[in-house]
Amino acid sequence: MxxxxxxxxxxxxxxxxxxxxxxxxxxxxxxxxxxxxxxxxxxxxxxxxxxxxxxxxxxxxxxxxxxxxxxxxxxxxxxxxxxxxxxxxxxxxxxxxxxxxxxxxxxxxxxxxxxGRLQSIIVPDIEREELRSLFRRRNDLVKDLRRIKSLIKMQLLYYGVKVPPEFDNDHWSHEFRHWVDSQEFEYGTARESLASKMRDFRFTDKELRDISSKLRAYCRTHFKQDYYLLRSIPGIGGIVAVGIIAELGDLRRFSSLKHLAGYIGLAPNIYESGANSKSKGMNPRCHRLIRSYFVEAAWQAIRTDPVMQTYYRQHLGKDVKKIIVKVAHKLLSRTLAVIKTKTPYEIGVVA
Missing domain, CATH: 3.30.420.40 (ATPase, nucleotide binding domain)
Incomplete structure (x- = not known):
């Protein structure tokens, strides 16, 4: 045989x-x-x-x-x-x-x-992987800038320097920066400490602005169609659009809204056993950065889009955090729709 x-x-x-x-x-x-x-x-x-x-x-x-x-x-x-x-x-x-x-x-x-029980994650191509690297560098700079601002405010508070009411907000105007530069202390060492922090602040602020500009310019050139489709949606600005392109890749790969919402983490975490069923909040397995971007974008959307405003008001009286997550989910649906249909969103039109 x-x-x-x-x-x-x-x-x-x-x-x-x-x-x-x-x-x-x-x-x-x-x-x-x-x-x-x-x-x-x-x-x-x-x-x-x-x-x-x-x-x-x-x-x-x-x-x-x-x-x-x-x-x-x-x-x-x-x-x-x-x-x-x-x-x-x-x-x-x-x-x-x-x-x-x-x-x-x-x-x-x-x-x-x-x-046969393993499933691969989506491996990005080299171009998108390197774009993602620059986008994540920007997010590191955002964290650094917040830290430096806190250090400067802590030093002013420590030495009993009161910030004038017109400057006491999150926006650091040029007038406020000049005011910080003009502060005098009894000895030069404290002055030099504050000056060093301000130099660090200005460097990080410039780096953040430069990288943000380069990210937007790159996406306008290499991902022009998707970038402008995303920008047509109220609440989604240039940086959020860049983040979606860099971190999520081509949204057309998602078969449904449920698939995309589960990937980002805008889907409920449900526990069910017999007759008992309860929601345990948002799923902890998520893309935290993009989920936070969509939640922030949802706040902006309800200010600029009448459809989103109406949807938000329909749920008034409930927990505000839960309402804004619902708005973010609706915004996600809108995002997937404009990319798949290649049709820019029109404000006031129900999606």
Whole structure:
């Protein structure tokens, strides 16, 4: 009797990626395999596979994290199937939830990959990934600017310097900045401390403005259609539009509003058992930055769009936070609609 190979043997590689080393676990469709440590280099893994598992159909998976997608792109270039997975999607049984090592993590990834229970996150293309990097740099600058402002106000308060009523707000006008520069103290050291903070403030403020301008200009050039479609929606300004393009990618990939709302986190977290059912607030698994952007945009939308104002007033008397989340969900629906239909939004028209 002659036996024939009817399918390629399969190799499943689970990788726990770190900066200095990778923990690898290899298993096939016939045996559980082995674990070992190797340098963090995709080409080294390729050499190992070519030596020990020639003619195998290779699938790899690793957790999304600080090491990005360069390894994934290398594996794809080798002709392998590669998944980058959310760590929360890796199922742990029993005591596996209480025991964590790099070796165990690699074994779990390999096991879940072999059983077909893993689903990859959306890996952005290089252009959008680098746009996202600049957008996140802007958000870091926003946090730095808030911190520096707080430090300056703390020093004024500490030394008993009262801010004039016309300057006592969140907007730091040029007049207020000149007023801060003009403050005198008994000794020069306190003055120099405040001057140093003001130099830091001016540098960060300029960086924030420059990067914001570059982000808007880039999206106007390279994502012109989507950028202006998003800008047509009341409440969505230039930076929010850039954030949607950079962080969410092409919204057309979302099959439905439910899919998009679940991804961002504007969907309720529901617990149901038998006759008992209750909502536990917004889902903690979310894209926190974009969710916060949509909530902020919702406040602006109810000021500028009559349709949103009417919708908001229909729910008056309820918890304000819950109402604004409803408005944000409606704004999200509007966002998906204008992108998919390629039709700019018209104020006053019910969406």
């Amino acid at each position: 002659i036996t024939r190979v009817t399918a390629l043997p399969k190799l499943f590689i689970g990788i726990d990626i770190h900066k200095r080393s990778w923990k690898i676990h290899c298993s096939t469709d016939l045996f559980a395999g082995k674990s070992f440590t190797m340098p963090p280099d995709p080409n080294e893994l390729l050499k190992y596979v070519q030596k020990h598992f020639p003619d195998h159909q290779v699938s790899t998976a690793y957790e999304a994290g600080c090491c990005g997608y360069s390894a994934h792109r290398s594996f794809v270039s080798f002709g392998w199937e590669s998944l980058v997975v959310n760590p929360a999607d890796i199922h742990r049984k029993g005591k596996e939830r209480y025991t964590k090592t790099d070796r165990i993590d690699a074994q779990l990834i390999s096991r879940e990959l072999k059983d």
